[in-house]
Amino acid sequence: MRTRSSLPDLEIALHLPQIALAMVAMLGVLTLIFGTYSATSVWSFPRFIIAVVVVVYLPGKLLLDTARLRLNPLEDLALALVLGMVVSSFLFWVTAFLAVANLFVLWPLAATAAYFCRRTKIWSAIRHSRFSVNLSHFLLLGVLIAGLLPMAALPMYYRNLALLPDGAMSYKMVSDSVFHLSIAQELTVSVPPQVPFLAGQPLNYHYAMDLLAAMLSRAAWLGIPDLTVRFLPTLFLVETV
Secondary structure, three states: OOOOOOOOOOOEEEEHHHHHHHHHHHHHHHHHHHHHOOOOOOOHHHHHHHHHHHHHHHHHHHHHHHHOOOOOHHHHHHHHHHHHHHHHHHHHHHHHHOOOHHHHHHHHHHHHHHHHHHHHHHHHHHHOOEEEEOHHHHHHHHHHHHHHHHHHHOOOOOOOOOEOOOOOEOOOOOHHHHHHHHHHHHHOOOOOOEEOOEEEEEOOOOOHHHHHHHHHHHHHOOOHHHHHHHHHHHHHHHHHO
């Protein structure tokens, strides 16, 4: 059952190129921020976006399309991201556990190829589509920006573990983040992980979020510090909102 929003019905018809331009502008601002605060280089965030699309979103979207669920665009995007995170992380864990982690890349490549093969007949329709944007969408964008502002202001997120002009690295003493950094790094070489500071001892602790960081690190050659304190918190917050 559909219900009408109580917000004013201020609708604007936008073509796909206009929406794409707005998204590129938003990603450009984040790229500038993460180019200023980075543990590696300014190119890390663009690689992260590509990795999220190929390794997370497209596999999840393929599975949603296979299930033939009828969703609105925001629901479709949110569920595709969640499903892609869970399925891709699980397959990464399985391949790493079987000591064939290098074969994991076949999954996102196959899922991406299958997705585009199934979509070849509707590209012309998408190019001429018009999308209705109303006040609720602008409010959603405002909520997202408001949610990201604390991460830029608080020292334990965007400004943490960033290269400084003198070659040193900023560091905010937050023991939990250090622990998760070490677990994520451990997962890039060992599944199931060992206790990072006790070699040979199996880790008895949850590490789902760290598994996602390890997967994206291996898939896109991204630094664990950038993923843990900048990129993934941003993705999780956007997904939650």
